[in-house]
Amino acid sequence: MYPEYMRPSLKKVAQTRKQRFELAKTDKPVFPPMSAEEREEVLSKFHPDYKPDSKRKIKIGVNKGNIFTTEVAEMLESRSRIKPDIFDLSKPDLETDILIIGGGGAGCAAALIAAEKGSKSIISTKLRLGDANSMMSQGGMQAAVSALDSPTLHFLDAMGGGHFDNKPELVRALTENGPDVVKWLEELGMVWDKNEDGSLVVRHGGGTSRKRMHSSRDYTGAIIMRTLMDEVRNHPEKIDVQEFMPTIELILDKSGKCAGGILYNLETEEYFVVKAKATIITTGGYGRLHIRGFDTTNHYGATGDGLVIAYRAGAKLLYMDSVQYHPTGAAFPEQIGGFLITEAIRGAGGQPLNKFGELFVFPREPRDVESSAFIRECEERGNGIETPSGRLGVWLDSPLIEMLHGEGYLDKQFPAMHRQFIRYGIDIATEPMLVFPSLHYQNGGIEINAKCETNIPGLYVAGEATGGVHGRNRLMGNSVLDYNVYGRLSGKYATNYAKSVKLGALSLQHIQTYEDELKKANIKTKLITPILLPSYTPEDVRKRQLTAQYEGTLR
Amino acid sequence: MPTKQTAKKKSEKPKKNKSAPKEMITVLIMGKAYKVPADATIMGAIEYAGYQIKRGAGCREGFCGACATAYRLPHDYKIYTGLACTTLVQDGMWLAQLPAIPAEKPTYDINKLEPDVTAFQKIYPEIFRCVACNTCSKACPQDLEVMDYIQAAMRGNIEMVMDLSFDCLSCGMCAIRCPAEITQFNVGILAKRLYGKYLSKESKQLKKRIKEVIERKFDREFKQLMKMTKDELKKKYYERDME
Numbered sequence: 001m002y003p004e005y006m007r008p009s010l011k012k013v014a015q016t017r018k019q020r021f022e023l024a025k026t027d028k029p030v031f032p033p034m035s036a037e038e039r040e041e042v043l044s045k046f047h048p049d050y051k052p053d054s055k056r057k058i059k060i061g062v063n064k065g066n067i068f069t070t071e072v073a074e075m076l077e078s079r080s081r082i083k084p085d086i087f088d089l090s091k092p093d094l095e096t097d098i099l100i101i102g103g104g105g106a107g108c109a110a111a112l113i114a115a116e117k118g119s120k121s122i123i124s125t126k127l128r129l130g131d132a133n134s135m136m137s138q139g140g141m142q143a144a145v146s147a148l149d150s151p152t153l154h155f156l157d158a159m160g161g162g163h164f165d166n167k168p169e170l171v172r173a174l175t176e177n178g179p180d181v182v183k184w185l186e187e188l189g190m191v192w193d194k195n196e197d198g199s200l201v202v203r204h205g206g207g208t209s210r211k212r213m214h215s216s217r218d219y220t221g222a223i224i225m226r227t228l229m230d231e232v233r234n235h236p237e238k239i240d241v242q243e244f245m246p247t248i249e250l251i252l253d254k255s256g257k258c259a260g261g262i263l264y265n266l267e268t269e270e271y272f273v274v275k276a277k278a279t280i281i282t283t284g285g286y287g288r289l290h291i292r293g294f295d296t297t298n299h300y301g302a303t304g305d306g307l308v309i310a311y312r313a314g315a316k317l318l319y320m321d322s323v324q325y326h327p328t329g330a331a332f333p334e335q336i337g338g339f340l341i342t343e344a345i346r347g348a349g350g351q352p353l354n355k356f357g358e359l360f361v362f363p364r365e366p367r368d369v370e371s372s373a374f375i376r377e378c379e380e381r382g383n384g385i386e387t388p389s390g391r392l393g394v395w396l397d398s399p400l401i402e403m404l405h406g407e408g409y410l411d412k413q414f415p416a417m418h419r420q421f422i423r424y425g426i427d428i429a430t431e432p433m434l435v436f437p438s439l440h441y442q443n444g445g446i447e448i449n450a451k452c453e454t455n456i457p458g459l460y461v462a463g464e465a466t467g468g469v470h471g472r473n474r475l476m477g478n479s480v481l482d483y484n485v486y487g488r489l490s491g492k493y494a495t496n497y498a499k500s501v502k503l504g505a506l507s508l509q510h511i512q513t514y515e516d517e518l519k520k521a522n523i524k525t526k527l528i529t530p531i532l533l534p535s536y537t538p539e540d541v542r543k544r545q546l547t548a549q550y551e552g553t554l555r
Numbered sequence: 556m557p558t559k560q561t562a563k564k565k566s567e568k569p570k571k572n573k574s575a576p577k578e579m580i581t582v583l584i585m586g587k588a589y590k591v592p593a594d595a596t597i598m599g600a601i602e603y604a605g606y607q608i609k610r611g612a613g614c615r616e617g618f619c620g621a622c623a624t625a626y627r628l629p630h631d632y633k634i635y636t637g638l639a640c641t642t643l644v645q646d647g648m649w650l651a652q653l654p655a656i657p658a659e660k661p662t663y664d665i666n667k668l669e670p671d672v673t674a675f676q677k678i679y680p681e682i683f684r685c686v687a688c689n690t691c692s693k694a695c696p697q698d699l700e701v702m703d704y705i706q707a708a709m710r711g712n713i714e715m716v717m718d719l720s721f722d723c724l725s726c727g728m729c730a731i732r733c734p735a736e737i738t739q740f741n742v743g744i745l746a747k748r749l750y751g752k753y754l755s756k757e758s759k760q761l762k763k764r765i766k767e768v769i770e771r772k773f774d775r776e777f778k779q780l781m782k783m784t785k786d787e788l789k790k791k792y793y794e795r796d797m798e
Contacts, residue, residue, distance in 0.1 A: 029797075036793060131613040131621060145764050148798055152776045160792035164785045172777055179764040189665060189748025191717060191755065198756030210798045219722060222618050223747065226725065230744050234662045244609070266609055299619070300612040335596050335643065339616045415722050419697070420617060423641060533607065541605035555607065 001425035002332070002434075009385055012357035013395050013432055020359065021403050024349055033362040039369050046372040046379070048292050048325060048437075055321050060517040061311050062455075068320040071291045075304060076311050078527040079515065081248050081551060082262060082271065084508035089251065092260070092275035092506070096122045096240070097498045098491075099260050099276035101247040101306060104132025105221075105480070106282035106463030108228035109487025110494070115238035117495040122274060123232070123239060124263050126246035126301045126532060130229045133284050133299050133464065134483055137221030138416060139205065139344030140213035141484070142477035143178030146202055149210040151175040158478055161207040161366040162443075162471020165319065170469045173450045174478065177485040182214060185484065190227050191216050193413075203347040205476035206327075207366035213477045218342055218414045221480060245272075246305060248530055249511060250279065250313040250459070254504040258313070258459035262508075266532070275506065277498035278458050280490045281306040282483075285442035285464040288534040291323050294439040295338020305530035306465040310446050312514045315454045318467030319444025324474055327352070327370040329438020331393030333424045338438040341417060343367075343476040345396060345433075348413070349404040353395040353432070354383035360394075368473040371437040378436070385434060393434040402429050441479065443472050452490035458501060460494045462486035528552040580646040597624050597639035597650060610654040615640045620724030623696070626650035636728040637696050656727030659738040663745075670753035672711030679742050682708055684735035691729035691739050697722050701729045701739050708742055713754060716746035 002010060023030050034042070044050050049069070057065055058073045068076070098114050100107045103125030114121045123129065144154040154175040159166050182200070186192060193201035193215045202211040216223040232239050247261035251273070260276035283306030287298025296302070311317060328341040346352070346363040352370075354360050354377050361373035374394050378384030384392035398417075402409055410429045411418050421428050445467035452460040463483040470478060518525070528551045535553035542548075548555045578593040582600055591600035598612060613621030622639035629647035639652060661678055668674040675682055682705055691701035704719035720743025729739040767773070780788070 036789065127613060128619075128621060131619055133614075135619045136614045136616060145758070145761050147760055150776075151768065151773050152780060153795070155777070155780060156788070156792055156795060159788055164788055164792075168781045172781065176768055176773065176777070179761060179768060182761060183765055186751055186755070189751040191721075191747050191751040194755060194758065196756075198758050199760055200758050204798075209795050217721060219618070222724070223721075226744050227748060227751070230660075230741075230748065231665070233660055234664070236662065297616070299614045300608075300621075335594065335599070336616075336641075416617065419722070420641070533609070535607060536602040537605055537607060538603060545605075553607075 002431065003388055006385060009355045009357070010431065012355070013353055013397060016353070016357040017397065017400055017403070020351060020397070021400060024400065024404060029362055030351060031359045031362045034365060034369060042372045042376055043368060046375040047368055048294070049321070049323055051292070054292065059521045059523060061514070062314055062316045063320070066320070069291060069323055071289045072286065072304070072307070072320050074527070075289065075529055075531065076308060077518065077523050078308070078525055078529040079518065080312065080511045081264070081528055082511070084511045087262065087271070087273060087508060089273055089506035089508065091273070093272040094122065095275045096120050097277050098494050099124060099247070099274055099279045100282060101261060101279065102132070102282035102284060102465070103129040103241065103243070104282060104284055104463065105134030105225055105228060105483035106487035106490070107280070108232050109484055110280050110282060110462060110491035111232055111239045112228065113488045113491030114495050115235050117492065119495040119498055121239050122276070123241045124245050124247045124261065124274070125241070125243055126266070126305065128243050129232065129241050130225050131299060131301060132225070133302060134221050134480070135225045136297070136299060136340060137480050138218040138340060138342035139347065140203065140215035140220050140477050141480035142205065142208070142212050142475070143182045143214055143481060144175060144210070144212055145179050145182060145200055145214070146210065146212065149212050151178065153210055154178065154212060157208050158475055159471070161475040162473050165471035167468035169450045170448070173489065174469055174481060174485050178481055181481060181484040184488070185224060185227065188227050188231055190224055193217065203344055204364055205343055205347050206364045206370055207475045208364070213344065213347055215344065218344060218416045224480065246530065246532055247309065249508065250309050251275070251506050251508060252313060252456070252510055254507055257457045257501065257503060259503050259506050261309070275503070277501050277503065278460060278494040280452070280460040280462060280494050281310055281446065281465050282461070282463050282487065283465050287439050291439055294325065294437070295329055296439040297326055297329055297338060297340035298439070301533065303531040303534060304442070305532065306461070307445065308529045310454070310459065310461070313456060313459070313510050315456050315459060316447045317444065318447040319472055320467070322443040322472040323439065324367055324441035324443050325371045325437035326440035327367055327374055327437055328396055328435040330433065331391045331436040332387045332434040334387070334389050335424070336420060337391065339420065340438070340440070341396065341433055341435055342414070345398060345401070345414065345417065348401050350401055351397045352435070353397055355385050356383065357395070366473055366475060374435070374437055387434065391436060393436040395432040396435045397432045398428040399430055399432065441474055443470055443474055450489070451493040452486055453493065458497060460490040462490040580644060582644050583649040585651050586649065591644060593644070595644050597637065597642050597644055598622055600644045601639065601652070611639065611652040617641045618724060620726035623653045623656070623726040623728050624650055625653065636694050638724070638726060642696070653727065653731065656731055658727060658730055658741060660741055665748055665752060668749065670713055670749040672709070674745065674749055675708050675711070675742065678745060679738070681735065682737050682742055685709065685737060686735055688734060690732045690734065694728040694732040696726060696728060697724060699723060704743060705737060705739055708746060713746050713749050716743060717750040720746060
């Protein structure tokens, strides 16, 4: 329930709704979309990436001298959990064709394709299978299926959204494979939203020129993920799922090929040497680093582990200077601060409004532009709404959606959102939501080509952990597509590679080399990575943990 | 239902002094008493008390079902269930998270199943032991009609199972409470897969588009786009029409 002092502002939202409804029914944009210059201006003044201290040069590693997001540079200039010489690499505890690091959408898709092509794999996952951002995507997946649309239009939208920094070959593979992914998932039993005649329901997302968002109510990621997981578990003879077993370092062979990893049992604290002919990193992103103190929409394990182990082994990173803030994170109530409110709400006609109930931005700008416009409205123009805990936010008018699509539409099409708010006495069918940008996506990552190959032979990467697909800003619905397209491609190419590769003696020398580099660069750090889990232990509790040794965030 | 309760009303005015003392209550985490903020979620309270969660947290937003929690309230005989990430604490709440749910998950080949009652007879025959006690529905933190979808499965009504189990998070509370030892959430997943694969009407346009891609219909246009400079692409992008 909203506090009394917000009532006058809520009243204004209700008063302007009729007029905004009339506007929304026309074919014209409800607010003028920004030009290239206007986009540049709002980004440079208000996007968190443009704050002076938001980036710095990384001092060591392959990308030495490149500009990285400050928190990312700090995470990478860190020490390993292990001392390499205590491991006997001549006797691996487990051997497999492909080690897949990460049990989200990309990892499961990779494992399924690898199994289909005859490879055995181990999925090493830090939490449970499917504990991943893939599970949480609500709004949908882009794919150029409709007759008005084409993969090339999808390509153009993605390139423009990414400020033309995307690697074109990656965007082509992404967009051209879209329709086939829709089909592949359906054959596995994915339930897509459809019209009576069997045609797929499509909606707009931010920055799309055609309606191409495919959905499964607002549980899209959850339904895809549970379909993939169920199928993974149908092949225990081919796919060995190791839960609560993160990979904490990669293993190379003498000639520099990737040859598996060191796995760590989070519960028994044992380490295991796993030898693999090929390795695929599918660890997702880093939202739990809470860059610039932002709340995040990300799952508990999103701590950028894949970046760390790949970088330490010598993999090249791309666009690590760019962070995505989702425009509509929840700003009220406090208990759900930062939670994702799907962009599909705006795709269905929901409008962002200031405290006077006025539109101030086109509702479907690309995410970085939209977020920056929200921040400008709150911070520069003072037109935000303050919450009891001191957060600022703008309204996201959802009742308008009921007027546009009919009563009961929100409950039917957005059950997760409806449920999220009704717990706190807010019915989104009759009252708007209060929103503010929330840390959402790692735009950059480990550089790949269209075969998911990195600069390290035998190391493949897919999904959010990669860099280049989305340039410096991802569009809604392209990450769900990304993890499916590249998850599948990584499974395919890693399998081909694994069939012929000959590995030499295993080595962890790169860990010592990295440690030496830290010393040479005179970096004194206590940080141990991968971080594995964020810590929300209050300071006063930590102070009383008098005999606890923290290794990174873990005791 | 405690999961439907509304949050405590917030103070009327924005607090300027953010260090103002919070209202605190006592919860019993696995029997041990801790003082925690009155407006915390169960997960927030566990972390506030000083626990580093390993099992029992996933998406933290109500989608993954990792944080199933059972609790009781003072002077109340009932066992309540909730997701730790979205359920608020109450004074005197005695709670325990379930680290994992032992669940029946047989392997099967979806290509060899029929989209009717025979699929359930083969894969999850125990559903026919359902005694219609409705304990599963009462245990569901999403307030789903779990028993109704098990009954629908027994009748082979796959569409109904799909629809009623759609918002299921596989938290497992139904399965752990079921006297007939059914793994309801996996039955729901099987039904959704059967529906998506066999019963959902085919999209002709999708078939057509995939054929076009295979026949390399977009090759020429892609090649042109890939050759363009950033400025040329930019021009084309800002000139594109909108649906």
